[in-house]
Amino acid sequence: MRFNELVGLKATKANLIATWNRGRMPHALLLLGPEGTGGLPLALALAQFILCEDKQAQDACGACANCKKVQRLEHADLHFSFPGITIANKPSLSRNFSKEFRTFVTQSPYGSVLDWLQAISTEKKMGNLSADECREIIEQLNLKSYEGGVKIQIIWMPEYLGKNGNILLKIIEEPPPGTYIILVAEEEAAILPTILSRLQLVRVPALSPNDIAVALQGRGLATGNKALQIGQIANGSFAEALRLVDDFSNDLLPLVKNLFNALFTGNGIGVTRFSEEWAKAGRENISNVLEYTQSLLEGSLRLRYLPQSSANYAPDEADFLTKLAARNLPEHCYTQMIAALTEATRAIRQNANAKSILTAMGIKLIRVIRQLKA
Ligand SMILES: [Zn+2]
Structure with a gap:
């Protein structure tokens, strides 16, 4: 080699x-x-x-x-x-x-x-x-x-x-x-x-998300957003990235965007619909999209302190992150959302009922946003 x-x-x-x-x-x-x-x-x-x-x-x-x-x-x-x-x-x-x-x-x-x-x-x-x-x-x-x-x-x-x-x-x-x-x-x-x-x-x-994405593309294993998104959630491990290649939907960003649109417009029905939609995706995909959402939240938080970090993302991801960062959510709000996502990921892995976990998580996320508006 x-x-x-x-x-x-x-x-x-x-x-x-x-x-x-x-x-x-x-x-x-x-x-x-x-x-x-x-x-x-x-x-x-x-x-x-x-x-x-x-x-x-x-x-x-x-x-x-x-x-x-x-x-x-x-x-x-x-x-x-x-x-x-x-x-x-x-x-x-x-x-x-x-x-x-x-x-x-x-x-x-x-x-x-x-x-x-x-x-x-x-x-x-x-x-x-x-x-x-x-x-x-x-x-x-x-x-x-x-x-x-x-x-x-x-x-x-x-x-x-x-x-x-x-x-x-x-x-x-x-x-x-x-x-x-x-x-x-x-x-x-x-x-x-x-x-x-x-x-x-x-x-x-640990490998950078971009290094992983480039390697996946170079080996013909994934392209475009899929490669970048796997890079985001592979935790710096190329072995993990290879495991993700097979059971990864093509583009997770639209799913995450829908969820956040529903959250910020206070659209309870939208949030319920998201849990129904995601629940159909299969356990592996659900935990992928949860981890991906979490990595985007962390990325948006990072963007506040390091504006140049948006360079690590695909243009439409960077756009989403910049818009999210522009909302100036307080840090504890991020922490609570990330905690809700982590808890849901763990429960999904333990084989609990996907739809009820996602619904419970959706309710928690809505509360985090509502408490801001109150
Ligand atoms: Zn030689």
């Missing part, structure tokens, strides 16, 4: 490349970012860049022998360790699952560790990075490089090491010459502090 195939992360990539160019690449680093932001693809891109024999200014060449081997995840000096499950008599060692891992990473580089564990077993077992796995990492890294260049060890989700991480302390502190150890994690608190303190930390930020 090349840097230019990643979703967003412009600054993070530029920093890594600059660090390399200054000859300062740490020999043990931790890429830390929430699920779905692309820590693993970033590690792959960095590994390919390090191994590339014809590095370009901003990326690996993608064409040399090393690049091709990394792209197939078959470079002999690029090692992977990841959580595993003991299946039948096959211990959870990464080398026992390398073929499955290659397929998984190729098909879903933004997939989560749960997606991975489900891909190798239908039983709901906890994965682990075992003590034996740690010993294999050490053994592997102490061997000479196969291709005569550097060796790279990627450890995905070191949260699963638990206390076994202690076995790796020494090698992380002082890797053999020409070795890079790249850990990719999501939760800082779940990593042994002794390991953490020996790693150079690189934070992988």
Whole structure:
């Protein structure tokens, strides 16, 4: 994978490349970012860049022998360790699952560790990075490089090491010459502090709505407003955005506009009609539109303090937000509306009756607006 195939992360990539160019690449680093932001693809891109024999200014060449081997995840000096499950008599060692891992990473580089564990077993077992796995990492890294260049060890989700991480302390502190150890994690608190303190930390930020929209468009998965709206509600996660692609109505903005028109004209019947209309949309779509409405409310609030933030939105969204912001609703009014939406989203997810939840939410929203007029 090349840097230019990643979703967003412009600054993070530029920093890594600059660090390399200054000859300062740490020999043990931790890429830390929430699920779905692309820590693993970033590690792959960095590994390919390090191994590339014809590095370009901003990326690996993608064409040399090393690049091709990394792209197939078959470079002999690029090692992977990841959580595993003991299946039948096959211990959870990464080398026992390398073929499955290659397929998984190729098909879903933004997939989560749960997606991975489900891909190798239908039983709901906890994965682990075992003590034996740690010993294999050490053994592997102490061997000479196969291709005569550097060796790279990627450890995905070191949260699963638990206390076994202690076995790796020494090698992380002082890797053999020409070795890079790249850990990719999501939760800082779940990593042994002794390991953490020996790693150079690189934070992988949540992806911006615009980065997600651009990536969806570039991959032909969604266009126009749909791509932008998914970007708004995917919480910075490309994995979440991919999940949303399939069950997302084409354009949610008209639904939200209708609701707010009814609210501001004090049209009780309109609000009731909205709950009937939305209730038909199916649970996934309802929670999408609720989250989207919430993100628009937050966006409108933000617009007051940061007028330039409207640039993150499609023109018709920006227009809606500007009009909403121009109403100068007090902040507590936003807070109450957002709370009503959050509560409704939670109830919808818990399978409660959609129509009655939406009706109750509509009544709450009307009250918020009425109390202003009173
Ligand atoms: Zn190359």
